Amino acid sequence: MIKLPEPMEQIVFNLLKLANTRLPPDVGWALEAAAAWETNGRAAAQLGAILDNVKQAELLGRPMCQDTGIPVFYVRGEIPPSIREDISAGLARATAEIPLRPNTVDPLTRESRGDNLGAGMPVIHYFPEACGFTEVSVMLKGAGTENMARLGMLNPSEGVEGVKRFVAGVVLDAGGRPCPPGIVGVGIGGTADGCMAMAKEVTMSSGENPDPALKALEEELFVALNGSGLGPMGLGGDSTVLAVRIKAAHCHTASLPVAVNVGCWATRRASVRLSGGRAEYSQEASL
């Protein structure tokens, strides 16, 4: 059992507070860079308003966006048996106290419980590993971006050109709806469900892609999308995406799945590593 400095419920609360009120540093820098190179006046003003908002949220300890999303949790390492209950309790308390918007509803009656829980909630992915620590990460997934998620079960003969066309098409057709400029997550291969899971997970990563072929593909898409002119909020400009991130997996010989799961300009994440009675919080990339 991993020794904790405070109850897991409190750690989950702290994690949600951090993720909601502070933008990860790499996303912040990417926004600053976009504001610096933007040549369209209206777009530069929008990026300025975004950066202002990020600073105020951190200063006041308030959620930077009212869509505090569906939190998606990733638990890696030693998996404590009560983790599901602890995450649920921490999330319900964070909803009442930070506060977060109560977003979860019954899909058909649209009734809300008011605490961000309910059937199938919270969403938790487990990656068990015998490593002597537990790492809990959270991504806050708003509906503006999630509603633009698309899965393409391409014909293998469409190849890499087909993949590029699909990804660019999804991003440009989404227009201003997912609050660009954001981080474009792409999954290639795997199974239909696994492909979308990769596309979402990879928006949590940062730094260079270790696979040179995928890195080249990311760069090509980054340049093409930022040359599109769609711009911040779809109102025109040079900044359409902050990054393109791709993860791939082997797939069936008769399939070529490709999934796009976009993160908005406020791609929010935080993680905490628990070991030896200590909790280290971070907003660096994990997974």
Add this chain to the structure above:
Amino acid sequence: MRVLRAPFDAAEARSLELGETVYLSGRIVTGRDEMHLRALRLSDRGEEVPECIRGSVLYHCGPIMARGADGWRAVAAGPTTSARMNGPGPEMIRRFGLRAIIGKGGMSREACDAMGGAGCVYLAAVGGTAVSLAASIQRVCGVEWADLGMAEAAWILDVDRMGPLTVAVDSSGDSLYEKVASSVKRLI
């Protein structure tokens, strides 16, 4: 810096130019999917609809509100994706004579046409800037249909220099989103 005073009349809406940046002070009301459906359903049955909706500036927003000792306060209140309201939007604009919609991402051609017919404009707020926009809310004047939940209720708000807002659909129905979309370069 042009500051609009809400509510305003059709002549004021018609004076706004496509692409212009403005700020807004005065009375607005929030509404998302469920609020639109209820307003139209009640009006279909000839029942009363809250007065704050008629001729209003409608804000597509599901805020985070907190109740303190002296009433409600807005914690975070950025725009939501307006395209979700494309279905009931046009009828909402026509029937209640909306003067402006504040949102993000724009609306369908049918909704833009309804704006053109009614003398209504679409003001694009910067998506996600929820803390700055909440700071412009001076007073929460009331809430209608609280049973719809915090995000879907109709919150009546007094704002001071809310913005920046871009006139993204003008009162003739011209859309900046359509202009940008038609010039977007598909390099791949």
